[in-house]
Amino acid sequence: MVKKSCMWKKKHRYIQKKEMAEEKQEVVLFPFMAQGHIIPFLALAQQLEKREKHNITIVNTSLNIRKLRSSLPPNSSINLLEIPFTPSQHGLPPNTENTDTIPYKLVIRLIQASTTLKPAFTDLLRNILLQNKTHKLLVVADFFLGWTAAVAKELGAFHAIFSASGGYGLACYCSLWLNLPHRRGDPTQEHLTLPDFPEARTIHRTQLPTNISEADGSDAWSVFQHQNLLEWVNSDGVLFNTVHEFDSVGLGYFKRKLKRPVWAIGPLLLSGSGSRGKGGGINPKLCTEWLDAKPSKSVLFVCFGSMNTISASQMMELGKALDRCGKSFIWVVRPPIGFDINSEFREDEWLPEGFVERVRESGKGLVVRDWAPQVEILSHSAVSVFLSHCGWNSLLESLSEGVPILGWPMAAEQFYNCKLLEEEVGVCVEVARGKSCEVKCEDIAEKIDLVMGETEKGVSMRKKAGYVRDLIRDALKDEDGFKGSSVKAMDHFLSAALS
Numbered sequence: 001m002v003k004k005s006c007m008w009k010k011k012h013r014y015i016q017k018k019e020m021a022e023e024k025q026e027v028v029l030f031p032f033m034a035q036g037h038i039i040p041f042l043a044l045a046q047q048l049e050k051r052e053k054h055n056i057t058i059v060n061t062s063l064n065i066r067k068l069r070s071s072l073p074p075n076s077s078i079n080l081l082e083i084p085f086t087p088s089q090h091g092l093p094p095n096t097e098n099t100d101t102i103p104y105k106l107v108i109r110l111i112q113a114s115t116t117l118k119p120a121f122t123d124l125l126r127n128i129l130l131q132n133k134t135h136k137l138l139v140v141a142d143f144f145l146g147w148t149a150a151v152a153k154e155l156g157a158f159h160a161i162f163s164a165s166g167g168y169g170l171a172c173y174c175s176l177w178l179n180l181p182h183r184r185g186d187p188t189q190e191h192l193t194l195p196d197f198p199e200a201r202t203i204h205r206t207q208l209p210t211n212i213s214e215a216d217g218s219d220a221w222s223v224f225q226h227q228n229l230l231e232w233v234n235s236d237g238v239l240f241n242t243v244h245e246f247d248s249v250g251l252g253y254f255k256r257k258l259k260r261p262v263w264a265i266g267p268l269l270l271s272g273s274g275s276r277g278k279g280g281g282i283n284p285k286l287c288t289e290w291l292d293a294k295p296s297k298s299v300l301f302v303c304f305g306s307m308n309t310i311s312a313s314q315m316m317e318l319g320k321a322l323d324r325c326g327k328s329f330i331w332v333v334r335p336p337i338g339f340d341i342n343s344e345f346r347e348d349e350w351l352p353e354g355f356v357e358r359v360r361e362s363g364k365g366l367v368v369r370d371w372a373p374q375v376e377i378l379s380h381s382a383v384s385v386f387l388s389h390c391g392w393n394s395l396l397e398s399l400s401e402g403v404p405i406l407g408w409p410m411a412a413e414q415f416y417n418c419k420l421l422e423e424e425v426g427v428c429v430e431v432a433r434g435k436s437c438e439v440k441c442e443d444i445a446e447k448i449d450l451v452m453g454e455t456e457k458g459v460s461m462r463k464k465a466g467y468v469r470d471l472i473r474d475a476l477k478d479e480d481g482f483k484g485s486s487v488k489a490m491d492h493f494l495s496a497a498l499s
């Protein structure tokens, strides 16, 4: 009898819980299939989970869902839903479901292929709506998935674009796509201005990513970007993984263009990056132990994000520069451009002679293959400066810890992220530009010395980076009745989505 009543209570509690869950607003998050996009989406999901007012579902293709599952704690209430996708139907190698396994030139194919997910995504949303009593659905989708806005609109759901990039960088990038072409006509015209974003002042031709400098409006990238940006007008607003205090100019561009609200809710940061990427690399514990043995603010961290790499000659010069400047470093390496990104790393061929043994024996450096626990590294007190490709997540992770940046932008909006942080915020020095520029080891070493040493520039950058770290912490503060700008923006966004 006792057993029976216990079972009844359990069942009753289960039904109650289920009913409560059904009354919550459904939130469907749909990142583009790239680590630099999935990671901040996951951080957003975790932040919404804490509010306990939503049923949260992340949608993606099966391999990405598998990876996401392994990075969620077992007690997480976040649902993961697979959407069918067959890479070979789109001319992609088998198992290509994420930009981290393909060379940059195939990225556009994956982007184009993502538009074919529309029918399956529509069915998935319909099913979620059918199962939810409140019929309240909020869809948050990646800026590359503009087509999802029309789908949400048709189903009566609230839709927001989520940008994993910052406002300023994305404003320059979008403006360039909207004002094509930029191919070299007059060779004396080295500088461009953006007609709808004059705040960026001038952009040098070398700051154009290859796909933009070659675009003529009819190539695959142009066609996609144009269509995608047009679709944004169907959305109810744009969420940015950024901080209003240092990115208001770029955010203003989108308010003006779209006449929609824009919410700066960042930085959305995930910890435990060791388990969220491709794996391999280095054991995070080993990495921390190595850093523990280093003096405070003495280590340079070098990493170019989840999908970029440099040319073989640039890699060689960077290796020589690290040798020459004598600073301690952690360098995440992957095969240079033109070689299979998933192949063995040939240190004898791509790095200076004896480099790996030399740094291992002297204890000066750690050369990590493929993937390192970046967030943990940047938060270690031994780290002084981050040599980065200026992907927006990397920059936010660095600035959240007050670590200044040596910028080596390579693609997409990275050139303008670097420009913002160098020209407007003062926490970055550009060390090189692009994946094909000629670099000299002595120039790189000189810049490393400049920012890591006790130079006027180095001291000022470190001071400013500390100031930006405090700004970021304030933006995220939610205590004693004080709400920082990013917390407030999240509140405003959610109340708009519910109303």
Ligand SMILES: O=c1ccn([C@@H]2O[C@H](COP(=O)(O)OP(=O)(O)O[C@H]3O[C@H](CO)[C@@H](O)[C@H](O)[C@H]3O)[C@@H](O)[C@H]2O)c(=O)[nH]1
Pocket (backbone or CB within 6 Å): 034, 035, 036, 037, 039, 163, 164, 165, 273, 274, 277, 303, 304, 305, 306, 307, 308, 332, 370, 371, 372, 373, 374, 375, 390, 391, 392, 393, 394, 395, 397, 411, 412, 413, 414
């Ligand atoms: O060894 C590594 C390499 C990367 N990461 C993580 O991977 C993410 C990389 O993101 P990001 O720095 O933004 O670089 P990308 O992967 O290149 O990001 C793409 O997406 C970004 C957000 O839209 C854009 O700013 C970039 O231009 C675009 O290349 C970060 O969270 C890193 O912490 C690691 O944890 N370990």
